[in-house]
Amino acid sequence: MQISDDDIYQTTDYSPEQMDTAFAEFNRIQPEYETTHILDKLREIEYGRLDWQDQIYLDYTGGGLYADSQLQKHVNLLRCNVFGNPHSQNPTSSAMTHLVERARKCVFRFFRASPDEYVVIFTPNATGGLKLVGEAYPFTPGDHFLLTADNHNSVNGIRVFAGKKGAKVTYLPVRLQDLRVDEDELERLLDQARPDGHNLFAYPAQSNFSGVQHPLDWIDRAHDKGWNVLLDCAAFVPTNRLDLSKCHPDFVPISFYKIFGYPTGIGCLLARKDALNKLQRPWFAGGTIAIVSTQDEKWYCLHKGKDVYEAFEDGTVNYLNIPAVEIGLRHIDRIGMETIHERVRCLTGWLLGNMHAIKHRNGRHIVKIYGPRGTEKRGGTIAFNLSDAKGRSFDCGWVQDLASKAKISLRTGCFCNPGDGEVSHNITRERMAECFEGNNRNQEGTCKLIRDKEMASIRISVGLVSNFPDVYRFMCFVNDFRDKVAEQIPRVDISRVLRDRGP
Numbered sequence: 001m002q003i004s005d006d007d008i009y010q011t012t013d014y015s016p017e018q019m020d021t022a023f024a025e026f027n028r029i030q031p032e033y034e035t036t037h038i039l040d041k042l043r044e045i046e047y048g049r050l051d052w053q054d055q056i057y058l059d060y061t062g063g064g065l066y067a068d069s070q071l072q073k074h075v076n077l078l079r080c081n082v083f084g085n086p087h088s089q090n091p092t093s094s095a096m097t098h099l100v101e102r103a104r105k106c107v108f109r110f111f112r113a114s115p116d117e118y119v120v121i122f123t124p125n126a127t128g129g130l131k132l133v134g135e136a137y138p139f140t141p142g143d144h145f146l147l148t149a150d151n152h153n154s155v156n157g158i159r160v161f162a163g164k165k166g167a168k169v170t171y172l173p174v175r176l177q178d179l180r181v182d183e184d185e186l187e188r189l190l191d192q193a194r195p196d197g198h199n200l201f202a203y204p205a206q207s208n209f210s211g212v213q214h215p216l217d218w219i220d221r222a223h224d225k226g227w228n229v230l231l232d233c234a235a236f237v238p239t240n241r242l243d244l245s246k247c248h249p250d251f252v253p254i255s256f257y258k259i260f261g262y263p264t265g266i267g268c269l270l271a272r273k274d275a276l277n278k279l280q281r282p283w284f285a286g287g288t289i290a291i292v293s294t295q296d297e298k299w300y301c302l303h304k305g306k307d308v309y310e311a312f313e314d315g316t317v318n319y320l321n322i323p324a325v326e327i328g329l330r331h332i333d334r335i336g337m338e339t340i341h342e343r344v345r346c347l348t349g350w351l352l353g354n355m356h357a358i359k360h361r362n363g364r365h366i367v368k369i370y371g372p373r374g375t376e377k378r379g380g381t382i383a384f385n386l387s388d389a390k391g392r393s394f395d396c397g398w399v400q401d402l403a404s405k406a407k408i409s410l411r412t413g414c415f416c417n418p419g420d421g422e423v424s425h426n427i428t429r430e431r432m433a434e435c436f437e438g439n440n441r442n443q444e445g446t447c448k449l450i451r452d453k454e455m456a457s458i459r460i461s462v463g464l465v466s467n468f469p470d471v472y473r474f475m476c477f478v479n480d481f482r483d484k485v486a487e488q489i490p491r492v493d494i495s496r497v498l499r500d501r502g503p
């Protein structure tokens with residue numbers, strides 16, 4: 001007999017006193033959690049500030065957390081050395097260049113990418129890598145840009161470049177029931193690649209809204225049908241192994257702060273050399289040219305051969321922080337991505353089961369989850385809304401304020417993912433069109449209404465050092481909504497809450 005989540009996760013009362021009992025039950029249901037024990041010690045030693053400050057951090061998809069030792073190692077490196085701009089050629093510059101290139105090698109190793117096949121381009125963030133591709137992909141009229149509807153806005157924005165160059169833009173929709181796509185529809189659209197044209201297919205390895213993980217075998221299928229593939233891995237790589245010796249997407253944008261918290265301001269674009277060679281940069285900048293003349297107004301870009309990544313790193317890279325990328329990657333390697341992945345899987349499974357099971361006394365669900373309810377092919381990001389005993393959604397702003405008061409860091413809004421948001425909230429094309437009507441005097445108000453009310457969701461995400469108390473205490477928070485009606489939840493003055501908390 002199949003056991004449903006409802007059988008496993010009975011609606012219980014959640015209270016701090018019952019946490020130990022709940023933990024014992026959790027270990028019984030998720031025995032693999034025990035194998036991730038090393039993360040508890042790590043949290044104590046390296047991330048102690050979470051517990052000193054009593055913070056419940058559930059926004060790993062927004063940004064990862066850094067370990068104390070990452071900071072110490074980086075500061076020591078800077079304090080004990082003299083570093084100059086790597087574009088110069090002198091001892092301090094060479095020392096810096098050496099470390100930047102070492103970090104680049106470390107990125108290759110971490111993602112198991114061959115330097116014969118891939119290039120690592122340092123960018124300010126994932127968005128920076130996406131813009132490099134979008135502005136330089138050689139779309140011509142009749143070419144095709146295909147993308148799943150659950151892309152982040154930094155991918156959606158590429159449609160502007162594609163459209164301006166006359167390429168056709170097609171969205172592959174996501175289904176309401178699980179926010180995945182219909183594979184037959186995907187196949188049909190992949191068959192529409194323009195023969196001998198430039199066809200770009202973009203999808204997230206993991207949706208930053210629903211946590212859905214799309215199959216990586218789409219990459220080969222798309223290649224076989226004449227597409228370049230842009231695989232947005234920003235939300236995937238913090239808790240999943242990306243092995244570029246096993247799958248071969250053409251463009252992979254990443255933000256490092258999402259993996260190990262520090263430093264912000266650096267990402268990379270991993271690009272296959274043959275795909276990169278297709279790109280046509282719309283300008284040149286310091287660092288990307290072989291020679292330029294102001295009299296003749298001519299220039300040669302760096303492009304082919306060994307210079308290929310330099311042709312895409314505009315100006316001076318964030319050189320003092322790049323060594324911290326190597327420190328961060330080594331930190332994750334020491335822990336083991338598989339351990340992080342396993343912990344996230346266990347905690348996500350428990351959260352999904354409990355969030356689904358918790359009900360008002362009248363039997364109505366409190367939580368409406370958007371996306372898959374099981375841990376199969378999904379990551380540790382959960383989007384949802386909370387409803388009252390009459391089935392009316394609690395205002396997300398209220399929930400956010402109350403969570404902040406309880407020192408829970410979660411996120412509310414659309415998460416830069418309008419596709420998943422529109423489908424989850426049944427916002428029709430016609431309703432969206434009202435936002436964009438030229439003469440609608442209420443246009444701004446309508447947009448705000450849709451964005452902040454009709455389409456707003458709550459998102460929690462677990463990661464590197466999440467533990468059972470984090471998710472249990474979150475469920476205690478959800479439990480407080482039981483049998484409440486929306487108006488009974490008082491609006492919290494968040495400025496007061498933050499003041500009360502002290503410095």
Ligand SMILES: Cc1ncc(COP(=O)(O)O)c(C=O)c1O
Nearest residue numbers: 125126127152154208234235255
């Ligand atoms: C899936 C996905 N793609 C792209 C981005 C953009 O990342 P960044 O803001 O670091 O450029 C994000 C950020 O949350 C993301 O989750």
